Amino acid sequence: MSINLQTNSTFNHWRNYLKKPQNAILVLLGIVLSFATIFPMVTIWLDTISIHAGSVDAQVSGRQAGYTLYNWIDIISGRLARRNFWIPLQNTVLLSVLACLVAICFGGVFAYLITRTDMKAKKYLSNIFIFPYVMPQWTLAVVWQNMFYSKAVTGGSDGLLAALTGIKMPLWWCQGLFPTALVLGIHYAAFAYILVGGIFRNMDANLEEAATILNTPKYKIFFRITLPMVQPAILSTVLLVFSSAMGSYPVPHYLNFTTLATKYVDLNVNRAGQASALAVIMMLFGIAILLFNQLATGGRKSFTTVTGKSGQASKFNLGIGKYVIPVFLVVFTFFTSIFPVISFALETFLPNPGDYSFFRTWNTSNLTVKWWMNNTGTAGSMYGQKGILFNSTIWYAFFGTILVAVSCAFLAGTIGLLVGYCVSKNRRSRFAAYVNSIAFLPYLLPSLAVGVAFFVFGSRAGLYNTYILLIIAGTIKYIPFASRASLNSMLQISGEIEESAIIHNIPWFKRMTRIIIPIQKSAILSGYLLPLMTCIRELTLFMMLCAQTKLLTLLLDYFDEMGLYAFSAGINLMLIVFVIICNMAVNKLTGASLDKGIGGN
Template identity: 30%
Template sequence: MVITDARPPTVPPPDAGPPRRRGRWRYRLSVARHEPTLLIGLVLILLLLYLVIAPLVAVLSDAVRVQFGDQPKTGQQPGELTGYYLWRVFRSQVSSIVFWQPLVNTLVVAVGVTVLALLLGGICAFLLTRTNIAGRKWLSTALVVPYMLPSWTFALAWLALFKNDRSGGQVGILEARGVQTPDWLAYGAVPIIVCLGLHYFPFVLLLFGNALRRLDAQLEDSARILGAGRGTVLGRITLPLMLPSLSSSTLLVFGRILGTFGTPYVLGLPVDYTLLSTSLFSAVRNHEPGITAVIATVIVVIGVAVVVADARLLREQRRFVTVGGKGAMDRIIELGRWRWPAGGVALGVFALSVVVPVVTLALTTVTTTPGVFSAENFTLKYWLAEDLPGAPGFPHGILRGTELLDAAWNSLRIVGLASLVCGVVGLLVGYVVVRSDGSRIASVLRQVSFLPYLVPGIAFAAAFLSLFAVRRGPVPALYGSVTLLVIVLAVTHLPYASRSGISAMTQLGREPEEAAQVTGAGWLTRVRAVVVPIQRGSLVTGIVLPFISGIKELSIVIMLTTTGTQLLTTLSINLIDFAYDQMANAVVLVIALVAFLATYLTQRLTRTSLASGLGG
C-alpha cells in the first residue's frame, strides 16, 4: 500500500482556513435568512433594552447629576455628580412637603384602598363563585364594569355630590340643597380611598374569584362531616388555601396605587393632600428634573419590591396545591331565603360603583344648578351651546368647536397605533420565546418584555421624559410628539400583549410551519399565511386590550402631552383645572363609552369574557 499523504484527515490544508470560515458565515447567514427567529429575538432585546432600561438609567442619572439652571443652587456645573437633589428630597426643610408627607399619604391611601377592595371584591367573589345568589350570571359581568371606567370617573362623581365652596366654582349637589359637607368628606384621604376602592375591587374580584373557583370543595365537605362549623371551615380550610391569591391581590392593588394620578389629583389638590404621584407631577410642572428623578426612582423601587414580593408568593403557592376530583370543585352553597338579599348586596355594590357615578356625572352635564331637577333647570348647553358666557377658556359646548374632535382623533390614532405595535410585537415576542425555548435569547426576551410591569405608570412617564426631552446622539428630542406617546403606550402595555403571545404560541405546534416550509415557503410567508391566521384571536386580544387600557390612560400620558397632542383624558383634566366641571364630566362620559364599547367588541370578537372564571 502506498501512502500519499501522511497528515491526519481531520487537519485541513494550510490554505483552507479563510475560505472555510467564509463558508461558515455564508451558511449562518443563509440559515438566518430562512429561519431568523434568533436574529429577530436579538433585535427585539436590543430595542427593548433601549426603550425600557435606558429610560430608567436616564432618570437615575438625572437624580445624581446637576441639571441645567441649577448651577446657583448646587455651586456646580451641569452634568457633574451631586448629592443636592437627594438632600433636597430627603433632608432639607422642604423634604416633608416634597417627599415624606406624600409618602405617608400614599401608604395610608394604599392600605385603605387595599382593605376596601379586598372587602368588596372578596365578598362579591364568594357570592358569585360559591353560592346560588340571585342574578349570578348577570352580576358576574356587571361587577367587572367599574374597572372599565377611567379611575377618576368616581372622583368627579364624588365632587359632583360632595363638593363644597372651598375650591371655588360650582358646589356639589348636597351643598346646593343645603347640606353642608366638611372638607374631610369632600376632599382628601377618605374620598380618595373610597373612589379608588370602588375602581379596583373588580381586580380583586377576578383574582380571588378565579382562585375560589378552582378550590376543591371536598376539603370543606370533609371538615363539615367531622363536625366543623362554617366559621371553623372558613378560618381553618378556605382562607389558608386562599392565602396565595389573597396575598397576590393585596400586593398588586397596593402596587397599582403608586402610579395612580387622576383621583389623587382631583380630590387631593383642593386641600393640598399630595401623594407621591401628585408630588412627582408637581416637580415636573415646576421644571425640577433633579427632584423629579429622585421621586420617580423611589416609586420605581417600591413598585419593583411589590412585584418581586408577589413573585415570591406565587412560588410559595405550590405549597397550597390541592388534589381532588374536578366534579367536586363546582359545589354551590344553597342560600335558600337569603338568595335574593345576597343578590341585593351585590347589586348594591354595582349601583355604588357604576350607576351612581355615571348617573351623577350625566345629570351634572344637563343641569345648570346641581341638585335642582325642575324643567327650567335642565339644559343641553354644556353639550351643544355655541356660546357659553363666563367660560373664556372653553366658550362653547363640548360637541361644538374642534377641541373634543381633535382630542378624540388624537386618542384614537395614538392609542390605536400603540395598540397595533403592541399586539404585533407581543406576538413576535411569543413566537421567539416559544420557538427558541431554552436559549439564552428566549430567557432574556421573556424577562425584558415583562419589565415595564414593574414600573408604576407615572414613574415610567417621568423616565421617558428624562430620556427623550433632549437630543441624545442620533435620537432627536421627542417630547410632545406623537411618536413618543405611541412608544410609551406600546412599551407600558407590552407585558400583557407579550404574555398573551407566549400563551398562544405555546399551544401552536411546529407542524403547520414545517409543512409550509417543506413546500418552500419562506419565514415571512409562513408567518403571514400560517401563524397570523391561526393566532388571529390572540393578535386581536393583544391589540384591543391595550387599546381599552390606553384610551382611558392618564398617569402615563399626563406629563408627555402638549397642546398639539391633547388626548381625551388630558382634555378632561385640563377642563377640571379651569373649573369647567360640567364639560370635564361630559368628556369622561365619552371616554367611558368608548372604553365600554371597545371592551364589548373585544369580547364579541374573541368570544371571551372577563368574568369567564366567575361562573357567569
C-alpha cells in the same frame, strides 16, 4: 489554526441559530426592548444627579451643568424633606396598602359569592362589576365630588347629597386618604375578582369535603383551607394593585390627597432633579413588590387547586341572603357603574356645573344645552369656547387620542405577538426568559414613573410634545398585555402543526398568517384590543409627555383650570361611552370578557 477553527465554529453556530425566524426575531426583540425599557430608566436615574439650569440644584452648586448628589441629599434630609418626601411617601404607602385591602376584600368576597354560593342575579352582577375598571380611573373620584362636596365643608357648590337632603359630610369623608383609597380599591377590585374568582371556580373540593366529614366548623374550613389555597391570587392582586395605586395621579389629585405622584407634579418645575428622584423611588417600590411576590410563591410550596379527582364543591346556601345580598349589590353597583354616566350627562346640562340647588324646587327649566350646542363662543361663562359638538380643540384632542391609541395597539399587539411566538418556541432558553421578563417589566412599574422616564428621555432626544414619544411610551407600557395573551395562546399550539408546514416549504410569513394566527385569533386579537381600550383612557402615563390639548384625557385638566367643568364632564362622558363601546366590540369580535369563565356567564 485553532483560533480560526474556533471562530468558524462560532460563526457557523450563530448562522445556523439565526436561520430560524423565531431566533432572529427573538434576538432583535431582545435588543430593541432592552434599549426601549432600560435606557429611559437609566436616563431618569442620571437626571436625579444632574444639575438643571434654573433649578434649585443650580442655585446651590453655582453651576448650570454637571452632576451633584444635592437632589438626593435634599429630598431625603433637607429642610423641606418632610413636606416634599416623607409625608408623601407615608401617604403613598398607606394609600397603596388600603387600596389593596379594599380591592381584595370587595373583589374577593364578590368572587366567592359569584362562584361558591347560590346567590341570584349572578350574570348581571358579574357583567356590571367590572365597569369601574373599564371606565377611566378618575371617574369615581369626580362622582364622589359631585355626590358629597358641599359649600360649607369643601367650598364651591353643593353636591347632590347636600342639595337634596341638606346633609353635609365631614372633610375626611369628602377628601383625603379615605375616599382616595376607597375609590382606587373599587376601581382595581376587578383584579381580585378575576384572579381569586378563577381559583374559587376551579378549586378541587376534596380538602373541603374531607374537613366537612370530620365535622370541622365552616369558619375553620374557610380560614384554614379555602383562603390558603387562594394565596397566590391574593399576592398577585397585591402586586398589581399596589404598583398601580402607587403611581396613580388623577384620583389623589381630584380628592386632594398628597402622594409621591402629586408631589412629583408640584416639584417638577423648580426641583426637577428631586422630582425625578421621587419617580425612581416609585420604580424601586414596584420592583420590590415583584421580588416579594416571587419569594412568597417560590420555593417548595404547593398551591395546587385543580387535580382532576373531584368535582366542584356544592354551592353554599345563603338562605334569605341569596335575595337580600344581590339587592344590596345591585344598588351598590348602580352607583359605581351606571350613576357615573348619568352624573356626567347631567353636569353638561347644568347652567352652573356642580351646583345641584335646582333639585330643591325641581325646576328643570334652568337646564341648558349651551355647553353642547353653542356655536359662537360668545357666551361669557364659556370663556370664548364653542360648545362641545362644535369645539375644534376637543375634536382635535379626540382624534389625537384615537391616533395614539390605534398606533400603540398595533405596535404593542404586533410586538407582543412576536414575543409570545418566539418565547414559546424557545421556552427553555435563558435569553427567551429574559426577553419575556423585560417585555413584562413596564407593567409592574407605576405609570407615572414610566411616563417620567420617557419625559426625561424624550426631552433630551428632542421628542417632547410629539405623537412619536406618546406612541413609543404607550407601546412599551402596553406590550405586556399583548405578550402575555400571545404567549398563553402560543403555548397551546402543538409544534407539529408548524413542522408539517415547514416540511412543505411554506415560508414563515405564510405560516404565521395562514396557520398560527387563525388558530388563536381570539386571544391574539385581544392582545391588540386591550391596549387600545387602555390607551384611550390613559392619563397618568401621558400627562408629562405633551401639551394638554393633544389628548382628550389631558384636556380634562385644561378645562378644569379654566373653570369649564361642564366641558370636563362632557369629555368624561365621551371617554366612558367610547371605552364601553370598545369593550363591547372586544366581546363581540373575540368572545372574550373580563368576567367570562368566572361564573357570571
